[in-house]
Amino acid sequence: MTMLPDELRTALDSALARFAPHDLSRATEQLTERYRTGPSAAAPHLRTPADIAAYAAYRMPATYAAAGTAMRMAAAMTPGFAPRTQLDVGGGTGAAVWAAAPVWPSLERVTVVEHDPQIIELGRRLARTAPVRDVTWRRASIDPGLDRPAADLVTMSYALNELPAQRHAGVVRWLAADATMVIVIEPGTPAGYANIVTARETLTGCGLTVVAPCPHDGPCPIRPGRDWCHFSVRLPRTTLHRRVKSGTLGFEDEKFSYVAAVRGEWPRAAARVLRHPQKRKGLVSLRLCTAEEGVRDVVVSKRQGELYRLARDVDWGDDWPAAE
Template identity: 60%
Template sequence: MASLPKDLSDALDSVLGRFAPADMTRSVQNLIQQYREGFDPADTVLGSEIDVAAYAGYRMPATFAAISTALRHTAEMAPGFAPRTHVDVGGGTGTAIWAATGIWPSLESVAVLEQAPKAIALGKRLAKRAESPAVRDARWEQAVIRGTVTKPPADLVTMSYVLNELPPDTQEGVVRSLAAQARMVVLVEPGTPAGYARISAARDVLIDQGLSVVAPCPHDHVCPIPRDRDWCHFSVRLNRSALHRQIKVGTLGFEDEKFSYVAASAQPWARAANRVLRHPLKRKGLVSMRLCTGGEGVTDEIVSKRHGDAYRMARDVSWGDEWPPSTGDGSEE
């Protein structure tokens, strides 16, 4: 079960402790209403300190869990990738830079591009409590995302939960600009049919830009999942703190964050043979998995006790994992 790293959790608790939980809950409900009704991307939605704090308390744990999972799967497929520079576009309060430095300690210089001044201010405040020097010394730049993104060259470029806020006719240009002068691009969107559609379109753009898909797909071919019947997404379970439950008006001590993502690299890496597309069905002596394969599209595979070591590995496999698990030696294709 995923959770925030202690330094980020402590920093967030310190910030949230300045406001009454009931006030943050009201702020969150107002923000949700604004997102449902739609808004101009140039508008500053997070315009007050309590709005930013409430949104951070509401979304940072789930966003961190999703981004960390996507980046971990990326790192597993590209074990020789050791980025030194990272740019996060539309980074809000900086969730992605915390996640990335947890996956790649090699990061030395990180930058966050964000349009809301109050979000930048809170992100800086949280970053001061980070154990990672790269997060503590992060550069924060105010920027509005339009048809393109002006950013410095970077080994790693990320953008999470932002495409859904952009007009459809601008998304392709934004993705193309993200890929420019980047060694690795990772995009994350909500795990909904619409979120997957945006990721699928972005995947096509990245491939057209000459990048090679690293994860989750085991190929660069057209996605074999029929759009009208299913969509590619993954799930991560995360802990909810007492305050997190109160802000969300929830009773469960956990939640499941569903997300879609794509990671693409300027250099090819050895691919996963298959990717697990759903929670494997595990029964006594048998594991059934739905897989996206490198050459046969979507298939179902059953592993039983008679398969020996394969069965023992299958008992530990989870939704989103590669199958079979690889050791990864850092080599390229």
């Protein structure tokens, strides 16, 4: 289960405590409905400080968990990559800033591009105790014509889906310019996966190598309309978080799709686990994405010794060392 850092949880709870819980719940219900009924995220519809706080409560923990998971998968494939600068595009209240810091302690300077001034104000307040103290917030829309600072690490979380589809490739090319690593994260839906496919093809076309989740740079072997590549991370809900979301469970599962690509040659996984492993007595069933054979189902039995012990511990989204 992915926990928010204590500093961020405290800062977020403090920001939410300024508003009545019923106001936050009402604003969250409206945001939820907008997410369900339209392709764009709720941020462009935010009007009041309560809306901004509800947006942070509703999305920041989940975005932090998804971004952190994708970043750890990318970091596992790129030993020795130690970025000093990060550019977070469409960064909202800065969840990806917080997520990147524990994965890459080498980070010294971050620039966040966000168009909403109220979201920037809250993000700045929350970031006062962030591990990376040199965080610059730049008010701007996502535009390939925008002059942006060079950065070792460029991230974009849940923002590509806010843009018209015909702009996606141009935006991703803009993200890739002068970057060593680019990570794009989208909702774990068929539409989000389709956006990631576009981003992936654009990144490889820019000369970058995919290191996660895919074990290859070839076309995605998943047939559109039949399945989609996505992953899941579980995160806890605080008492206030449950009240804001009108939820009864102490946790939630955030599903997301992502791609991480880098410049240069890096090791790759032999395969990636695409679903929750099905574990039965003496058997583990795995659905894998492999470089040579595409998507394939593998059954590992107890008779396979060390491979079986490895399969017992593997999880959805993990790399798998052998295609056999």
